[in-house]
Amino acid sequence: MSQKIRIKLKSYDHNLVDRTAEKIVKTVKPTGAVVSGPIPLPTHKKHFTVLKSPHVNKKAREQFELSSFKRLLDIFCATNANKTVDALMKLELPSGVEVEIKV
Numbered sequence: 001m002s003q004k005i006r007i008k009l010k011s012y013d014h015n016l017v018d019r020t021a022e023k024i025v026k027t028v029k030p031t032g033a034v035v036s037g038p039i040p041l042p043t044h045k046k047h048f049t050v051l052k053s054p055h056v057n058k059k060a061r062e063q064f065e066l067s068s069f070k071r072l073l074d075i076f077c078a079t080n081a082n083k084t085v086d087a088l089m090k091l092e093l094p095s096g097v098e099v100e101i102k103v
Helices: 014-031 081-090
Strands: 003-011 034-051 061-077 098-102
Touching (some): 003 081, 014 034, 061 081
Antiparallel strands (some): 003 061, 003 098, 034 061
C-alpha cells in the first residue's frame, strides 16, 4: 500500500519558501520516502496604485506590488508511512510560510 502526501508551501519571500522546501526534502529522504518536487507554481502578483496626496496632485501616484510564491511537494511512502509522518510532525518550520498538508 502506497500513501501519498501533498504539501503546498506559500510565502511572500521566495528564499524562505525554497529553504523550507529543502528542509522538508532533507527530513523526509532518510525515512525511505520518494519525494517529487519542489515544483514551483505560478507566482501571484497584486498591484496597488495609491494617490501620493489625497487632496491635490491627482497625477502623482505610487504603485506597489505584492508577490506570493508557491511550491508543491509530493511524498510517496511505500512502507514507512508512520515514520515519514512523524518526521514531518517534528520538523520546525519558519514563520512566514503557510503550509498545507493533504494525505
